[in-house]
Amino acid sequence: MKTSMKIRSKEKDGKLYRKQKQLYLKGAYGPGNLGDDVLLLVMISILQEVVSAEDISIGVSKPQLAKKLGERINWLPLDAPADVDVLIYGGGGQFFSFPETSSFKTKAVSRAGRAISILKGRFPLKQELLRQFYKIRSGNKIGIVAKNVGIYCVGVGPFEGGRAEERYARAVFNRADFVSVRDKRSFKLAQGFTKTKVFLESDLSLLLSRWAHGAGLAARNCVEGKKVGIIVRRWPHDECGKRALRVLKEAARALELQGVGVEFISFYREYDKAIIEEDGGRYGWRLWVPGTQHPREFLEDIANNCFLVISMRAHGMILPALFGVPSIGVAIEPKIRDIKNMFPNGTELFDPGQTANELVALVSSMKANLNNYKKSLEMEVARETEKIDVERFISWLIKAIGCNDVG
Numbered sequence: 496m497k498t499s500m501k502i503r504s505k506e507k508d509g510k511l512y513r514k515q516k517q518l519y520l521k522g523a524y525g526p527g528n529l530g531d532d533v534l535l536l537v538m539i540s541i542l543q544e545v546v547s548a549e550d551i552s553i554g555v556s557k558p559q560l561a562k563k564l565g566e567r568i569n570w571l572p573l574d575a576p577a578d579v580d581v582l583i584y585g586g587g588g589q590f591f592s593f594p595e596t597s598s599f600k601t602k603a604v605s606r607a608g609r610a611i612s613i614l615k616g617r618f619p620l621k622q623e624l625l626r627q628f629y630k631i632r633s634g635n636k637i638g639i640v641a642k643n644v645g646i647y648c649v650g651v652g653p654f655e656g657g658r659a660e661e662r663y664a665r666a667v668f669n670r671a672d673f674v675s676v677r678d679k680r681s682f683k684l685a686q687g688f689t690k691t692k693v694f695l696e697s698d699l700s701l702l703l704s705r706w707a708h709g710a711g712l713a714a715r716n717c718v719e720g721k722k723v724g725i726i727v728r729r730w731p732h733d734e735c736g737k738r739a740l741r742v743l744k745e746a747a748r749a750l751e752l753q754g755v756g757v758e759f760i761s762f763y764r765e766y767d768k769a770i771i772e773e774d775g776g777r778y779g780w781r782l783w784v785p786g787t788q789h790p791r792e793f794l795e796d797i798a799n800n801c802f803l804v805i806s807m808r809a810h811g812m813i814l815p816a817l818f819g820v821p822s823i824g825v826a827i828e829p830k831i832r833d834i835k836n837m838f839p840n841g842t843e844l845f846d847p848g849q850t851a852n853e854l855v856a857l858v859s860s861m862k863a864n865l866n867n868y869k870k871s872l873e874m875e876v877a878r879e880t881e882k883i884d885v886e887r888f889i890s891w892l893i894k895a896i897g898c899n900d901v902g
Contacts, residue, residue, distance in 0.1 A: 517580040517896070518546055519639060522587050524555045524573070526564070526785035529762040530810030533790050534586035536706035537699045538647075539565060541885055542583075545892050552577060563786055581895050582641035586648050586677075586699040588830065590664035592656035593732040643895040645673040647888055648699045651681035651688075653829055655732075664688060673891040675884075678833040697837065697882040700810060703817050707791035722756035723747075723858060724781070724801035724820075726811035728827070729767050735847050736827045739807060740770065743825070745851035746805075747778065750858065760797065762808055794818050803861055805845070805854070809834050812842055816876055821868040823857060837879050841872025 520542065526532045535553070542551055548567035554577075555561040558570040571577070646668065654661040668674060668688035675694035676685050682695045700706075725743050730736020747757045759774065760781045761767040771780060781800075783793055797804070798818035805823045806812050809830040812822040816838060823843045824831040835844045843861060845854055861868055 518542065518551050519577050519579040519582050519641065520551060520553045520585050521582060521639070522585050522589060524553065524561070525557055526555070526560050527557065527763060527765055529783040529790060529793065530700065530808065530814065531587055532783075532785055533700045533706050533810070533814065536564065536790070537702050538583075538585035539568070540702075540705040541889065542892075545889055545896070552579070560786055576639065578640045580641065581643045581645065581892065582639055583892075584644075584646045584649055584667070588650035590649065590651045590660070590667070592654050592660035594656045644671040645888070645891060645895065646671045646675065647673070648675050648677045648696050648883065649681070650677050650830060650833075651684040672895065673888065675888070679836065680829060680833055694884070694887070695882070696884060697879040698810075698813055699883065700813055701817065701876065701880045702883060702885070703880075707789075707794075707817075721802040722758050722800055723750055724758055724760050724797055724804040724815075726760045726762060726804055726806040726808050727767055727770050728763075728807035728811075729770055730807065730827050736807070739825050739827050739847040742847060742849070742851050742854060743805065743807075746854040746858075749851055749855045753855070755858070758800065760804070760811075762811060790814075802865060803858060805858070807831075812838070816841065816872050819869055819872070821861060821865065821872055823854070823861070838872055838875040841868050841875050 520538055522534060522538070523531045524535045526535070535555075539548075539551070539553075548565050549569070552569040552571055553561070554571050554573045554575060556573045558572060561568075561570045644667065651664065654664075665688045668685060668691070671689060671691055674685060674689055674691050675696045676682050677696060677698045679695065682693060685693045725747060727740065727743065728736070730739070747759075750757050757778060758781055759771075759778045761771060762783050764771070764782045764784060771782070774780070781793075781797065783790075794814055795818060797815055798820050801815075801820060803821055803823070804811060804815050805825060806815075807825045807827055809824075812824050812831070812834040815822055821841055821843075823845050824835050825845050825847060826832055826835075827847060832844065835842055843857055845857060
């Protein structure tokens with residue numbers, strides 16, 4: 496049953512963000528990154544069991560494009576300030592740092608970009624001043640003031656780019672009334688960040704029925720005429736990612752010489768632009784372009800064309816698994832190992848320090864035993880999905896809203 500929420504602001508022109516809505520959803524939302532786009536669809540589905548679309552505000556990098564996901568939702572610029580009753584960190588990796596993302600150069604470029612946006616009128620000066628005020632008032636870097644904070648099925652860590660991001664994470668977790676995480680590594684870190692009880696759940700994208708009605712685990716067992724999909728990711732943080740890309744390209748050439756088809760896949764076209772352009776059209780590419788396809792259709796196409804994927808992305812392992820496609824995770828970061836732990840018998844792990852020949856041998860071995868991998872994957876997906884307790888989160892949310900005189 497939906498709860499009617501009182502909107503405290505009387506502003507109707509959409510220009511002022513302050514106190515427009517009572518519930519604010521925060522994540523690494525675009526649209527643009529397939530994994531985060533799916534997480535956003537799941538969170539919208541869950542929140543609308545409690546409140547109407549008009550009562551939800553979501554910070555995104557592309558508000559106009561996001562409107563296609565729900566015209567009545569209040570789509571705000573990603574860094575817009577807000578004063579709300581309930582702030583929810585919904586799914587995905589939201590608390591981490593790497594040397595590249597935390598470097599002085601990266602932060603300087605980000606601040607310069609914001610200054611240019613303000614000067615050109617793309618981001619109102621009034622909103623920037625309000626954001627800075629809210630940052631001081633809330634004690635956090637995001638400029639969102641909230642009475643209640645929920646953290647739902649997120650990933651935590653690693654923190655390899657200095658202490659600032661870890662301090663921010665600790666501050667948010669200390670403030671949270673509800674905390675759940677998606678994997679065991681995050682669970683251990685989160686327990687050290689808060690006295691609030693931490694629930695170990697799983698990745699929200701596993702809730703297939705909330706974003707892909709009538710789909711899933713439908714890929715055929717036959718491998719004839721199918722390819723190996725290689726899901727890439729630009730990885731500027733260390734040499735591990737660069738080496739992984741070289742090995743993947745070498746393996747692709749070797750597989751083709753063996754008569755195995757290969758296609759390269761990008762879950763985040765903008766971020767992977769340099770990799771795509773560097774290829775020069777040698778390989779066929781499958782690119783996620785939000786607004787042109789539903790995520791379900793994109794993944795069904797992968798399942799219909801690929802008997803196996805090799806992925807540098809965590810959701811490049813999870814999402815194909817929902818459609819019956821086993822994967823080899825390229826272990827460039829801890830998240831990949833987390834997914835391997837979720838699906839221990841339905842996936843394999845490849846260390847970037849290994850050779851292309853070793854990767855090709857692993858592909859051949861999995862192809863020979865594909866049915867066993869698929870059966871294991873189906874059971875493991877079901878087991879992981881059962882770990883997600885949506886009703887527990889909804890119960891907390893109803894109480895959080897109820898504490899704020901919601902009629």
